[in-house]
Amino acid sequence: MTLLLSALSGLAMGLSLIVSIGAQNAFVLRQGIRRQHVALVVCICALSDVVLIAVGVAGFGTLIAGTEWILQIARFGGAACLLVFGALALKRAVRPAALTAAEEPTTRGSGATAAALTVLGLTWLNPQVYLETIVLLGSVATAQASQHGDAARWAFGGGAMIASVAWFTALGAGARLLQPLFARPAAWRVLDAVVAAMMFTLATLLLIRPL
Template identity: 45%
Template sequence: MTLSPYLVGLMTGLSLIIAIGAQNAFVLRHGLRGEHVLAVCLTCALSDAILIVLGVTGFGRITALLPWLAEVMRYAGAAFLIWYGARSLRSALSSDAALVVEARRSSDGPGRTILACLAITWLNPHVWLDTVVLLGAISTRFDDARFAFAAGAVSGSFLFFFALGYGAALVRPVFARPSSWRALEFVIALVMWGIAAGLLLGA
């Protein structure tokens, strides 16, 4: 049986987004903290939706016409991820009681949190590669049904981010110990730096 363009888009979008990355680590941490979860999930999902639509409508051609744009995005994204990784490492090395779940609130308000979320999303070339380039290229297989494909991919983003953000509460008791929070922050730092290294090495 041939799958509908919507289902192909849904499964393809999920397969691209499910691997751990800067966005996912950011959503997971805020989900565990119970901090601005709706804003973070909505920001990530809507950003993905915009990029997917841009890819499906042919925005990927711009990167072909402006090859320098990819380089600018690569270095800007790497710089931001290095800074964010250093911030996570500092938290990992701290023994401050604020890492405990019951005292989990940070000093970042919703505005700063959303700005950080937008930077992690829009300055990350891997997000552009997955949404604009890859999904945009795959959508050309469906001709007039490409918007159904895009709708499926957008649905996958909303499903994943909200499941990750709100589902994190299920493992919140594990992070009632400061040591668990420090371990998570350390892993996040490694992920951020790993992605940054890949960008700088041209991976």
């Protein structure tokens, strides 16, 4: 049951981080609408997140082994990041935008290579990706391990990985159905409000539970 709860926490947090307006999501949406190299783009996005999450979960575990002060930094730093992301989501909920296929940069040509290079750039050249996956998810996974054992760390990370794979697959495969919904600011208002509430809740849990 503990591992299941850790996995569900990772799933929820992974979705709360990835489901936001941005160039990467917009590019996947555009490729899905146009039915151009959808599988390739989705695979690159999902695999990139899996690798980064694994690095965060494993790296933090090695780093903090037997080091209490690093554990506390991970705890309070993770909580601080969650509060910041929650505040940003709340701000987006107050002033919602809309996600359209025209928001991301276009590629030169429509070949698979151009699509792959574009999505790789949008993923690996974005500093926020490292903050969300390696730092934030890694620190929360560390908290899970300190409370429930090392297996909980990987259950949490696995949940976050599933969230990423599921989101990009749904966005690419269901782009033509999802685009009208995502084009409505009201839909993002509700979604961002839920994300903000989730972030604030997770931050509170990190702060009140002793490590």
